Amino acid sequence: MSAVAQEVTPQEITTTPLVEIRNARMEFPGVLALDGVSFDLRPGECHALVGENGAGKSTLAKCIIGENTLTSGELFVGGQRVPKHYDVRDSQALGIAVVHQEFQLMEEMTALENIYVGNYSKRGPFIDRRAQRARAAELLTYLGVDIHLDVPVKYLRTAEKQLVQLARALSQEALVIILDELTAVLPENDIENIFRIVELLKRDGKGIIYISHRLDEIFSVCDRYTVLMDGRHIRTGDVTELTKPKLVELIAGRELSQVYPTLNPPDDDVVLQVEGLTSDAFFDVDLEVRRGEVVGIAGLVGAGKSELLLAIFGDYKVKKGTIRVNGEAVSMTSPRKAIQHGLGLIPDERKRLGLNSALDVRKNATLPSMRKFKKWGVFMDDEAELRKSYDTLESLQLRYSNLWQPTTKLSGGNQQKIVIGKWLIADTEIFLMDEPTRGIDVGAKSEIYRLIAALTAEGKSVILVSPEIEELLGLSHRIYVLYEGRIRDSFEGDRLNQSEVMTSLLGAER
Structure with a gap:
């Protein structure tokens, strides 16, 4: 039986945090994304990381996996301080993996190939495909799922794709797994299966950082929670001592009565x-x-x-x-x-279907209504377009820097406001x-x-x-x-x- 599939007794689980961040500060040009944030993940726990869009959850997660470099503060993995110049390859070597809501898969490649892409088992100079297949089958058995390894992932169900991503994380012998909005696109029965797998991972001493906007899930599967707001640490505590209305109040900074x-x-x-x-x-x-x-x-x-x-x-x-x-x-x-x-359509995939990432805020807002802003049917009335875009987006209380800002830099909630705003401009x-x-x-x-x-x-x-x-x-x-x-x-x-x-x-x- 592999190390992944071996059950760890509570006595064997160390109390040293798998991951610990102390006084993290992260600055981008003109933006303070994290301000004095401390966070730790214990072995055998699922720790919810919650907050509004733009609160700093993804920034903190990227610091943990080495995609972002802390401006100041300390990061420890397994009790050892990591060097300042720490990157994604370093985090993988230390047993940290992330499973995103948006698939990080090669659609034309098979499930087996996706599990091992960039992490091949070798026998001498050659890839040991037999060992890979046996190991992949063992991982799927551990996860309690039946996925055909030779099928291109483009033919798999959404839940199966997520499980392929999870199997890839486990194939890297990950001790820390960040689940970033993993259940956002899953139906209820598949979410229950994810909960079962999380409990399995916890039992084996792994730590899970659980990022989700579905608050009910936090009470179903998480042990502790940390709330961030505007890049600042608000509170960490045990989920058992929390109520949903209180969590909503902590996240929003106000009571949503x-x-x-x-x-x-x-x-x-x-x-x-x-x-x-x-x-x-x-x-x-x-x-x-x-x-x-x-x-x-x-x-x-x-x-x-x-x-x-x-x-x-x-x-x-x-x-x-x-x-x-x-x-x-x-x-x-x-x-x-x-x-x-x-009629106007707000699609389920706003980034791919609702917005054009090549266009700025203003052009996305007026895309269905371009004819309304033409002089003599030929020239664009830029002033009228700017005025209408500004007035509409301000009425929606959009949080943005200017109309020429890329929509990719906005939070999910603000992107959705632009998708709705464009149909308001179109007189829907x-x-x-x-x-x-x-x-x-x-x-x-x-x-x-x-x-x-x-x-x-x-x-x-x-x-x-x-x-x-x-x-x-x-x-x-x-x-x-x-x-x-x-x-x-x-x-x-x-x-x-x-x-x-x-x-x-x-x-x-x-």
Whole structure:
């Protein structure tokens, strides 16, 4: 049995921290990212690192793995102080690995090749492929998963890709594993499997730094927590001595007494009607949206939720069905047509699908509305474009330095505000929101919730897809459940409760 798979008894686990940072200070030009932060990770524990976007979590993690160099302060690994010029290769040699939310995989390579890329087992001058395969199979057995090692990872499910990344970390004999928003894109059953694996790693004396915006997970799997705010250390403590409202208050720096805002009742006017819409991902979908209404779409992974929004937006091929906007049948053959009819899409992957990383804040904000800022249909009215971008983004309380700043330098919550802001500039009436709060902190979530309430108060309408039932219940006037590509039921009024929705979501009969 390998060292990875050997269980370590509590008596064998040393009390020396696996990782310790003392008085860390990290400066970028014009930005103080960390200011006197101290942190330690003990053997056999899962330590939650939490805070709003921009609080310093990723910066601290990058210091631990050697991607960032501390301006001042000390870093210890296994009780030994590391030299100032410490890099990623050094951290790997010391047994530190990171598993990111965004896949760091070679899509065309097999699972086996991805596990060992850059870390090959050799027999003399040759790669020992037989040893690699045996070792990889042993790692997957340890993780309790069955993944075909010879399949290119582009064909694997999201959860399987995450597990390939985790197996790669373990193949490097990592003692410290940083899980950076690992569960953000996973369904509930796969998250439970991650929890099981975390407990397995803890039992074997490994330390896990757990970065997540899903606060419920912290109470499910973590032993201690550290809260950062604006690069400063706020508090470290035992999770057992904490409540969720208190953690929210620590993260946000204020008490969020009402997470979900009160919504005004919608009008009777139906602004969007879908009849018999069918594609290869969903079938005979009927739904309607009234003016000023938030309509939630609930469903398990693979139910066709995202594909349905894309089809309504003209970006997914449909086989049959009718879409009506304000009572008029329209042909949604492209996103351009949808925009012309007052629809806007906030996609689930904002970095890849919602923003153009080659453009600055201003150009991203006005991208769907370029025609509005042309003089005589030819020249750009730069002054009008700047004014509209500034006014809209200021109204959304965007935290940024200037309109020419790259969007890649902004936090997830602020990037999402730009994605929403561009549709406000485009005079959108119907917002199609696919997981708009994915990967953003509790404070930014609250701002997005208030924005949705403000939109509907102005008579705008929203279709909201979310994997979080609590979020759907807190924001929706009505919820449709999509089950295996078909609308199974709809809920409003007294039926709008967690028990009813979850029963339908899981395909159970009441």
